[in-house]
Amino acid sequence: MKKLLGVTLGIMTALGGFVDLGQIVFTTQAGALFGYQLMWAIALGTAAIIIYMEMCGRVAVVAKEPVFAVVHTRLGKKLGLAALIASNLLNLITCAAEIGGIAILLHLLTGWPEKLLLLATTLTLGTIVLLFRFQWIERTFGFSGLVMIVFAVAAVSFHPDWTQLARGLIPKVSQADTNHTLVYWYFAVGIFSAMLMEYEVHFYSSGALEEDWTPRDLGENFMVAAFGSLLGSLLTVALLALGAMLFLPHSIFPQILSTAVFAGAFPFAEKALIAAVAGCVACLAGAAVETALSGGYNVCQFFNLEWGKNLPAKSVPVFTGTWVAMFILAAVIALTGVRPLQLVNISIVFGMVVMPFTYYPILRTASDKNVMGKHVNSKFDDVIGGIVLVLVVIAALAAIPLMVVTHSGRP
Amino acid sequence: MLKAIGAFVLGSILALSACSRHKTLTRDELRSQIFSAKSLAAETEIFVDYVRQKRATKHYAQGHLEYLAEQVENSRQELHQSSPVQGEEDAFQKLSAQFDALHAELHIIGKKLDDVNALATAKEHIARIRQTLDEANSTI
Numbered sequence: 001m002k003k004l005l006g007v008t009l010g011i012m013t014a015l016g017g018f019v020d021l022g023q024i025v026f027t028t029q030a031g032a033l034f035g036y037q038l039m040w041a042i043a044l045g046t047a048a049i050i051i052y053m054e055m056c057g058r059v060a061v062v063a064k065e066p067v068f069a070v071v072h073t074r075l076g077k078k079l080g081l082a083a084l085i086a087s088n089l090l091n092l093i094t095c096a097a098e099i100g101g102i103a104i105l106l107h108l109l110t111g112w113p114e115k116l117l118l119l120a121t122t123l124t125l126g127t128i129v130l131l132f133r134f135q136w137i138e139r140t141f142g143f144s145g146l147v148m149i150v151f152a153v154a155a156v157s158f159h160p161d162w163t164q165l166a167r168g169l170i171p172k173v174s175q176a177d178t179n180h181t182l183v184y185w186y187f188a189v190g191i192f193s194a195m196l197m198e199y200e201v202h203f204y205s206s207g208a209l210e211e212d213w214t215p216r217d218l219g220e221n222f223m224v225a226a227f228g229s230l231l232g233s234l235l236t237v238a239l240l241a242l243g244a245m246l247f248l249p250h251s252i253f254p255q256i257l258s259t260a261v262f263a264g265a266f267p268f269a270e271k272a273l274i275a276a277v278a279g280c281v282a283c284l285a286g287a288a289v290e291t292a293l294s295g296g297y298n299v300c301q302f303f304n305l306e307w308g309k310n311l312p313a314k315s316v317p318v319f320t321g322t323w324v325a326m327f328i329l330a331a332v333i334a335l336t337g338v339r340p341l342q343l344v345n346i347s348i349v350f351g352m353v354v355m356p357f358t359y360y361p362i363l364r365t366a367s368d369k370n371v372m373g374k375h376v377n378s379k380f381d382d383v384i385g386g387i388v389l390v391l392v393v394i395a396a397l398a399a400i401p402l403m404v405v406t407h408s409g410r411p
Numbered sequence: 412m413l414k415a416i417g418a419f420v421l422g423s424i425l426a427l428s429a430c431s432r433h434k435t436l437t438r439d440e441l442r443s444q445i446f447s448a449k450s451l452a453a454e455t456e457i458f459v460d461y462v463r464q465k466r467a468t469k470h471y472a473q474g475h476l477e478y479l480a481e482q483v484e485n486s487r488q489e490l491h492q493s494s495p496v497q498g499e500e501d502a503f504q505k506l507s508a509q510f511d512a513l514h515a516e517l518h519i520i521g522k523k524l525d526d527v528n529a530l531a532t533a534k535e536h537i538a539r540i541r542q543t544l545d546e547a548n549s550t551i
Contacts, residue, residue: 104474104478107470107474108475109468109470109471111473111474251449251453252450252453252457253446253450254454255450256479258471258478262458262467262475268466269465270466273466273467273471277471410443411443
């Protein structure tokens with residue numbers, strides 16, 4: 001039973017991590033433009049996040065060093081601090097986008113004013129984080145996010161072309177013209193980035209320490225990382241397929257959250273629509289909590305201060321103050337009226353740029369026999385981890401130029 | 412290293428702000444705007460059917476139409492701040508008029524969600540908007 005409940009860390013991390021606002025709209029758009037052709041980006045992103053999530057969990061458990069302690073050690077104080085500032089700015093932007101997205105979804109559900117719902121959402125999430133122990137936070141958002149399964153059921157009920165879907169696992173390097181080719185690669189980089197968002201590994205490695213994992217739990221670590229990520233990946237495939245089957249034939253390019261959401265309920269009646277909205281609310285709320293808590297974890301781990309959600313809030317003032325500040329600032333940003341999808345576009349693209357500064361130190365530490373002892377990376381882990389890191393660096397270099405030349409993926 | 416990162420970020424921000432200020436729509440950008448307008452029209456048509464089949468809650472229908480109207484309004488604003496490249500004035504005018512028409516239809520639909528006949532009429536109007544946009548696209 002303990003092992004079963006432990007899986008919720010992986011589920012919450014993955015659902016809140018890569019089935020968030022950005023992924024819901026971005027992947028549906030990718031399906032609407034390119035059908036199943038970007039399946040390979042989802043498969044690649046899934047493999048990459050499983051590898052690095054497992055590595056982060058293993059490093060945290062064996063070396064007792066979560067991500068930003070590792071970043072500090074490996075990158076040094078100056079570059080590490082730059083990575084910390086960039087990561088927390090991205091966490092803040094993402095948190096603002098998710099809270100804004102939840103307000104939109106609740107407005108669709110209740111008809112109440114969006115700004116009022118935005119404040120209520122921030123207050124509710126802050127209260128949950130303050131009152132609940134870490135394990136209950138992950139269980140609440142992990143299990144409630146499972147309602148998103150309605151998207152997978154909707155996708156299957158449309159009878160996808162499985163052969164075409166399988167063909168999408170092979171990248172198609174060029175499209176009909178240069179513009180389409182650039183947009184295709186923009187979406188490939190975006191999907192890959194959204195699946196590898198840094199805050200997932202910040203949250204996951206901190207979570208492993210919050211749950212007091214020991215080296216005896218390392219088998220569970222792989223299972224949790226793999227199960228959570230595969231579930232998130234399945235839902236991402238469903239979003240892509242819905243875009244391909246519902247929107248592509250009508251030349252619809254979904255530009256707003258409510259369009260992507262109703263795709264998940266399209267073949268069914270009202271209750272499915274409510275379930276689709278509720279599932280999205282749960283995933284976005286999970287992402288908002290992950291980003292806010294990651295803000296606190298990162299600062300404390302970098303400066304070697306005490307942290308922990310299960311410790312009394314007053315005994316970890318910097319940790320508590322940082323995540324509270326993250327929620328408040330995120331709400332302020334969202335209240336300015338900037339649309340959540342604009343924020344999320346920024347966080348996906350700039351998140352890709354910052355990514356190597358997190359993943360490189362993790363790979364280095366996981367490969368260090370002096371630190372990891374018998375739990376050091378195998379040759380195979382090093383090769384695969386190295387290949388993923390090279391891809392991350394290439395995507396990081398390509399992200400901003402692609403965003404500029406494609407006007408953020410405008411078809 | 413830090414200076415290089417700073418320069419890169421500053422350069423990116425400048426490049427992005429430069430992009431957001433330009434006023435003349437190239438042919439590709441005009442095509443992209445027409446594609447966006449056609450997409451919004453097609454989506455509205457599908458959603459009208461969805462509402463007619465009573466599969467959306469009232470709050471969802473109203474909210475979604477509000478967001479669609481907001482998106483159309485944003486595109487209209489963007490278009491009003493631009494001018495077409497020489498020779499594409501006609502397509503530009505047609506696009507602008509169809510954005511206005513779509514915006515008006517979305518408001519009508521939002522007020523008549525329970526009126527099946529009004530929804531059917533609105534759907535016909537939107538189909539015509541889409542057809543006009545197709546014609547505009549073919550002239551570019």
